[in-house]
Amino acid sequence: GNSVTQMEGPVTLSEEAFLTINCTYTATGYPSLFWYVQYPGEGLQLLLKATKADDKGSNKGFEATYRKETTSFHLEKGSVQVSDSAVYFCALTRGTGNQFYFGTGTSLTVIP
Amino acid sequence: NAGVTQTPKFQVLKTGQSMTLQCAQDMNHNSMYWYRQDPGMGLRLIYYSASEGTTDKGEVPNGYNVSRLNKREFSLRLESAAPSQTSVYFCASSGRQGSETQYFGPGTRLLVL
Numbered sequence: 001g002n003s004v005t006q007m008e009g010p011v012t013l014s015e016e017a018f019l020t021i022n023c024t025y026t027a028t029g030y031p032s033l034f035w036y037v038q039y040p041g042e043g044l045q046l047l048l049k050a051t052k053a054d055d056k057g058s059n060k061g062f063e064a065t066y067r068k069e070t071t072s073f074h075l076e077k078g079s080v081q082v083s084d085s086a087v088y089f090c091a092l093t094r095g096t097g098n099q100f101y102f103g104t105g106t107s108l109t110v111i112p
Numbered sequence: 113n114a115g116v117t118q119t120p121k122f123q124v125l126k127t128g129q130s131m132t133l134q135c136a137q138d139m140n141h142n143s144m145y146w147y148r149q150d151p152g153m154g155l156r157l158i159y160y161s162a163s164e165g166t167t168d169k170g171e172v173p174n175g176y177n178v179s180r181l182n183k184r185e186f187s188l189r190l191e192s193a194a195p196s197q198t199s200v201y202f203c204a205s206s207g208r209q210g211s212e213t214q215y216f217g218p219g220t221r222l223l224v225l
Contacts, residue, residue, distance in 0.1 A: 036216075042219075098212075099145075100148075100204075
């Protein structure tokens with residue numbers, strides 16, 4: 001079946017620290033991979049995505065590379081800011097109109 | 113362009129009461145989804161509609177019904193609410209121009225007493 005496993009939180013970092021949130025997946029075929037971010041009291045927003053192996057998604061200083069050999073899509077940022085404090089969700093889908101499968105979310109708090 | 117809108121934002125129900133959560137999107141998307149979000153559980157799919165006129169069960173459909181009223185609107189109904197349905201409910205849509213990305217509404221916080 002299809003599933004996503006991401007590292008459990010919460011994660012607390014100091015401002016300007018390096019961030020990695022691990023995500024691995026199980027899927028049949030060739031899924032597309034996503035990272036969504038949820039700020040307090042809001043819905044999920046797309047952060048970045050990658051649709052095929054070796055693609056790198058990037059946005060707002062965040063990056064993730066689709067690694068088919070390790071079935072991973074780890075989220076990284078070189079220097080986090082207080083405004084990055086949120087819950088981050090890794091997700092996959094098999095295609096347009098198909099279900100999304102979400103990880104359980106990783107809460108990030110960045111302290112000044 | 114409002115994106116995905118949901119009403120109400122917050123609701124308190126007594127056990128056994130019924131209610132309908134409304135969702136609408138103005139992005140001409142084909143597919144729409146209902147999720148619930150519970151602490152430590154991530155998002156779980158309740159029902160989805162891949163296109164107008166079709167609906168399918170997701171991971172946790174028991175206790176819910178849905179209606180794809182037209183291309184824009186997708187409602188979720190709780191016929192007899194239970195405390196286990198206390199959650200935050202998110203509607204999402206996708207499918208414009210072949211894009212897989214899902215766009216989410218702001219959520220409905222439901223408390224069942």
